[in-house]
Amino acid sequence: MDDDAVFRALADKSRRLLLDRLHRRNGQTLSELCEGLEMTRQAVTKHLAILEDANLVAPLRQGREKLHFINPVPINEIADRWIDKFDRPRLGALSDLKKALEEKSRK
Amino acid sequence: MAGNSFIYVTYIKTTPKDLWTALISPEFTQKYWYGIRQESEWKPGAEWKMIFPDGRIADAGEVVECDPPRRLVLKWQNQFKPELKEEGYSRCVFEIEPQEDVTKLTITHTIDRENSKFIQAVSQGWPSILSNLKSLLETGKTIMPMRR
Numbered sequence: 001m002d003d004d005a006v007f008r009a010l011a012d013k014s015r016r017l018l019l020d021r022l023h024r025r026n027g028q029t030l031s032e033l034c035e036g037l038e039m040t041r042q043a044v045t046k047h048l049a050i051l052e053d054a055n056l057v058a059p060l061r062q063g064r065e066k067l068h069f070i071n072p073v074p075i076n077e078i079a080d081r082w083i084d085k086f087d088r089p090r091l092g093a094l095s096d097l098k099k100a101l102e103e104k105s106r107k
Numbered sequence: 108m109a110g111n112s113f114i115y116v117t118y119i120k121t122t123p124k125d126l127w128t129a130l131i132s133p134e135f136t137q138k139y140w141y142g143i144r145q146e147s148e149w150k151p152g153a154e155w156k157m158i159f160p161d162g163r164i165a166d167a168g169e170v171v172e173c174d175p176p177r178r179l180v181l182k183w184q185n186q187f188k189p190e191l192k193e194e195g196y197s198r199c200v201f202e203i204e205p206q207e208d209v210t211k212l213t214i215t216h217t218i219d220r221e222n223s224k225f226i227q228a229v230s231q232g233w234p235s236i237l238s239n240l241k242s243l244l245e246t247g248k249t250i251m252p253m254r255r
Contacts, residue, residue: 026112026113027112055116058115058116060114060215069112069113069114071114072115072234073233073234073237076235076238080235080238
């Protein structure tokens with residue numbers, strides 16, 4: 001699964017809103033997801049298709065209904081690859097700084 | 108259904124056979140599951156256990172369906188936290204589908220009660236475990252020890 005598709009899918013306010021709604025309540029139908037939104041049903045369908053292609057939303061058929069579940073795996077991969085990697089050295093640097101300053105003040 | 112299940116989907120550059128082996132072999136599981144290993148005879152009705160490195164039982168249950176390398180269904184109960192154990196059995200379905208040049212793994216973890224603490228707890232773990240599994244199969248290395 002390529003990261004480009006995930007970043008492209010996330011680079012849209014409406015799609016992030018849909019993910020937030022699924023995060024609040026997982027496993028919603030299209031109609032439930034449309035409730036209270038200013039988007040047309042057609043627009044929601046289009047955004048959901050992009051989220052599904054990026055593997056951020058996983059559909060599950062239950063009888064005649066199609067439920068949408070958030071799939072956190074690609075976001076976790078991005079966090080591992082693009083956040084933790086850069087975050088850890090910085091946090092390390094901060095704790096080194098703290099240690100150095102505290103040692104200095106003790107002298 | 109909604110508040111009591113989670114679905115995880117990942118695409119891994121591997122074969123269904125290798126993915127199946129990775130899912131059940133004790134040696135492999137230990138590498139991507141932070142030292143936890145599984146024990147089972149892997150046939151319907153067989154006991155299933157996940158064991159911490161120190162020998163305590165993390166989770167236990169039963170193999171419900173076993174169709175290598177396509178589908179595995181487990182009855183799954185937490186054993187080490189009383190508030191999760193009392194929620195009873197969950198159902199975990201692993202589905203493996205070959206696609207063009209990758210293998211799709213879908214994990215559906217469900218419990219028959221609303222606002223389950225167990226499902227909340229496992230939802231913290233699955234994404235990192237799957238990232239590790241993917242990395243191990245694709246590169247031979249796990250990404251990193253547990254975050255958080």
